[in-house]
Amino acid sequence: MKKKLSLPAQIAIALLLGIVVGLICLFIEGGPDFTTNWLKPFGDIFVNLLKFIVVPVVLFSMIDGILSMDNMKKVGSVGVKTVCFFLITTAIACVIGLVCANVFDGMGLFPHLSVEAAEYEAKEFGGVMATVVAIFPTNMWQSFSAANMLQVIVIALFFGGAIMAAGEKGKLCRDIVTSFYSVIERLMMFVISLAPIGVFTYMAWVVATQGPEILGSLALVLLCAYIGYVIHALVVYSAAASAIAKVNPAKFFKGAFAAMMFAFTSTSSAATLPVSKECAHELGADDEVAAFVLPLGSTINMDGTAIYQCVATVFIASCANMQLTIGQMVIVVLTATLASIGTAGVSGAGMIMLAMVLETLGIPVAYIGLIVAVDRLFDMGRTCLNVTGDISCSLCVSHMEAKKLQGKR
Numbered sequence: 001m002k003k004k005l006s007l008p009a010q011i012a013i014a015l016l017l018g019i020v021v022g023l024i025c026l027f028i029e030g031g032p033d034f035t036t037n038w039l040k041p042f043g044d045i046f047v048n049l050l051k052f053i054v055v056p057v058v059l060f061s062m063i064d065g066i067l068s069m070d071n072m073k074k075v076g077s078v079g080v081k082t083v084c085f086f087l088i089t090t091a092i093a094c095v096i097g098l099v100c101a102n103v104f105d106g107m108g109l110f111p112h113l114s115v116e117a118a119e120y121e122a123k124e125f126g127g128v129m130a131t132v133v134a135i136f137p138t139n140m141w142q143s144f145s146a147a148n149m150l151q152v153i154v155i156a157l158f159f160g161g162a163i164m165a166a167g168e169k170g171k172l173c174r175d176i177v178t179s180f181y182s183v184i185e186r187l188m189m190f191v192i193s194l195a196p197i198g199v200f201t202y203m204a205w206v207v208a209t210q211g212p213e214i215l216g217s218l219a220l221v222l223l224c225a226y227i228g229y230v231i232h233a234l235v236v237y238s239a240a241a242s243a244i245a246k247v248n249p250a251k252f253f254k255g256a257f258a259a260m261m262f263a264f265t266s267t268s269s270a271a272t273l274p275v276s277k278e279c280a281h282e283l284g285a286d287d288e289v290a291a292f293v294l295p296l297g298s299t300i301n302m303d304g305t306a307i308y309q310c311v312a313t314v315f316i317a318s319c320a321n322m323q324l325t326i327g328q329m330v331i332v333v334l335t336a337t338l339a340s341i342g343t344a345g346v347s348g349a350g351m352i353m354l355a356m357v358l359e360t361l362g363i364p365v366a367y368i369g370l371i372v373a374v375d376r377l378f379d380m381g382r383t384c385l386n387v388t389g390d391i392s393c394s395l396c397v398s399h400m401e402a403k404k405l406q407g408k409r
């Protein structure tokens with residue numbers, strides 16, 4: 001019986017084949033045009049599908065996420081501390097990602113591509129208050145059809161809250177959301193399974209039209225993201241673990257190592273959950289706290305994903321010959337934080353949410369094709385960081401709760 005190649009293996013083969021075909025086309029007469037006219041359209045279909053599913057994925061995953069926090073009220077102070085830890089560390093992750101990316105961009109390490117550059121028209125930043133007002137939708141269908149992601153997120157927050165508030169009477173809506181979300185998740189998996197086609201066709205087109213130098217640029221953007229991952233792990237998580245949970249950094253990383261490695265290879269926070277639980281237990285986290293923090297973290301706490309989205313956004317903006325303003329960077333922090341919360345803990349999900357961040361900023365989503373080609377390599381590092389964050393949070397919250405109990409006695 002023939003064994004089917006795994007998705008990562010298919011993507012790796014597609015990547016290499018794309019480079020080889022791109023190089024061949026680069027040197028033959030009419031080759032670059034062939035890739036533009038006959039290969040790129042298939043990549044475009046893949047990117048269209050990514051765009052097509054992004055609104056339903058964001059809408060249903062956010063509502064579903066809010067509904068899964070329903071028991072947060074019961075968990076009380078543990079819930080509040082956990083969500084605060086997640087939000088603060090994710091916002092710091094975005095800042096680290098943006099700083100690293102801007103340093104790389106400032107040093108001229110990110111490319112400026114010639115193709116389609118003229119099509120982009122910069123969105124003006126109308127000021128903080130105007131941006132805040134514009135987040136609130138007047139017509140929900142318009143928000144969906146324009147794929148205005150911040151508005152879609154606000155709609156999801158309102159519906160999620162309202163379904164929860166409606167209690168028993170909202171049960172039908174709750175079931176519909178859960179059921180729709182499972183269907184959308186299948187659809188997302190299907191689109192992700194088409195990644196090898198996107199990788200092959202875009203890689204061949206990019207190499208044939210831009211020359212082999214583009215491969216160096218992809219290596220650099222990967223390096224930039226990994227520098228961000230390492231800084232965040234070393235500075236934020238070990239500082240939190242030692243300052244709050246009184247676990248020294250060496251012990252922390254040694255204890256979390258098994259989960260980090262499992263996440264690195266599986267690229268799924270959700271699949272790593274049993275291993276993270278074991279590691280958190282060994283490191284001394286309270287089992288009840290960990291039972292709440294880790295599953296929630298594997299769905300909403302994605303600092304690696306946030307760093308990746310910031311780095312990739314600056315990189316793609318540079319490819320499209322645009323310079324992000326400070327105002328736009330603020331929007332990147334906001335959308336990447338929300339996008340990482342909305343990212344499912346499965347392989348490749350962060351790439352779909354990247355489409356949302358680009359869409360919000362008006363950066364041509366078609367350039368995502370460049371990143372798609374090497375997304376798996378980003379995903380390994382970001383998932384590893386995501387899981388480390390969940391374990392660090394479970395230790396910190398356990399320690400704070402234990403201290404509170406001691407204080408009461």
Ligand code: ASP
Pocket residue numbers: 267268269270302304305343344345346347348349350351379382383386
């Ligand atoms: N694979 C990541 C995770 O499971 C999510 C992502 O694609 O960013 O944590």
